[in-house]
Amino acid sequence: MLAASVTYSAPLLMRSGLRLPALGTEFRAHPGTPMLGVYDDPIDMGRGATQGWASTHFRDNPGFKLETLALPLDMLAGRLPGAGAQLMERLREYRHMAMWVQGIRAESVGRVRPALGGRSAIHYSFHRQDMERLVAGMRTLADMHFAAGARAVLPCIHGMPYALGPDEVHRLDDAPRDPRAYVAILSHLFGGCVMGRDAGSSVCDGEGRVHDHEALFVTDASVIPTNLGVNPQQTIMALARLIAERALERGALPRSSMMRAARDDPGRVASA
Secondary structure, eight states: OBOOOTTTHHHHHHHTTOOOTTTTOOBEEEEEEEEEEEOSSOOOTTSSOSSOOEEOTTTTTTOEEEEEEOOOHHHHHTTSSOOHHHHHHHHTTGGGEEEEEEEEOOOOOBEEEEOGGGOEEEEOOOOHHHHHHHHHHHHHHHHHHHHTTOSEEEOOBTTSOSOBOGGGGGGGGGOOOOGGGBOOEEEEEEOSSOBOSOTTTOSBOTTSBBTTOTTOBBOSGGGOOSOOSSOOHHHHHHHHHHHHHHHHHHTOSOOOHHHHHHHHOHHHHHHO
């Protein structure tokens, strides 16, 4: 039972000698970008819940999720443009800043490969359609900030002004389409050992079993063949349990005490 994560399951199988055409392909993720709003009243985003609110209203069209995010002062300093006295002056507004972010339900696809020193290398870039989706999300975040009473937004986009006022938000429509201009992260990773019927285009079958390997199963997010558009934690947990139960039913795994405990009391095993 292999669960080494999206970034390591496929490279581990490659290093173990597995040769399947689809191994390491179909890497997907939720790219995320922030939008800071500056308010007259103190926000103090360093206090309270780090992520206290989210919306999936736009998950299908145009394809992004919105949520709040809080950053401590030292991490925020690395995301604001400027240095020296200019940066210090901008950080004076920290208590009045609120950060909202978008996670893109991206269609871009990459790959995972082994790298030197036992590490993994991710090869991934945005398609044009995903860049259009990202710009639409930035405009939505700005509109929401101003609707909530912000006096300015900070796009954090190279080539754009440091701050935009309510009458300048339309300038985001002309934001760069180069992904390198954005402060972005990749979260919620998928793929590398994707499920499918055909051994030429997938790594595992619908029960998580690696094609042509009777007792080898993958039980993490690397088997998910598409971008879910939402946080995948519950999906991963459900898949892991289902794959383990099906493997036991097939007799592909020994019925050890741990496996019996997982069947009888999965909560206890998960906490362990």
